[in-house]
Amino acid sequence: QVQLVESGGGLVQAGGSLRLSCAASGRTLSRRGMGWFRQAPGKEREFVAGISWTGSNTYYADSGKGRFTISRDNAKNTVYLQMNSVKPEDTAVYYCARNKGVESMSYVNDYDTWGQGTQVTVSS
Numbered sequence: 001q002v003q004l005v006e007s008g009g010g011l012v013q014a015g016g017s018l019r020l021s022c023a024a025s026g027r028t029l030s031r032r033g034m035g036w037f038r039q040a041p042g043k044e045r046e047f048v049a050g051i052s053w054t055g056s057n058t059y060y061a062d063s064g065k066g067r068f069t070i071s072r073d074n075a076k077n078t079v080y081l082q083m084n085s086v087k088p089e090d091t092a093v094y095y096c097a098r099n100k101g102v103e104s105m106s107y108v109n110d111y112d113t114w115g116q117g118t119q120v121t122v123s124s
Helices: none
Strands: 002-005 010-014 020-025 034-039 047-050 059-061 068-073 078-083 094-097 111-112 118-123
Touching: 002 034, 002 094, 002 111, 020 034, 020 094, 020 118, 034 068, 034 078, 047 068, 047 078, 059 068
Parallel strands: 010 118
Antiparallel strands: 002 020, 020 078, 034 047, 034 094, 047 059, 068 078, 094 111, 094 118
């Protein structure tokens, strides 16, 4: 069984940058797509970005296009989310998740393993 642990969250000013990491233990992440989601208070969990298991294909929600970059290092069993030009509306708990092996990457139900989340707070 794989466990996912996010890190890198914190408090950042609007316009700043943050890099989130998601480290896997127990089993490797190879041959599974990975995704980042976020959930703000009172809102549903929403897709942020996804990446194929080779890293050759990436997917982004409109909210993060041009500002966020997802990447992965399979040798380190780690997935990253680089967040640039952050906005107050990016404030949320960010979760990484492992795709269950389906082609779709954008829905909560596409994933079978979740981390505990890391808080990102953007001040204006």
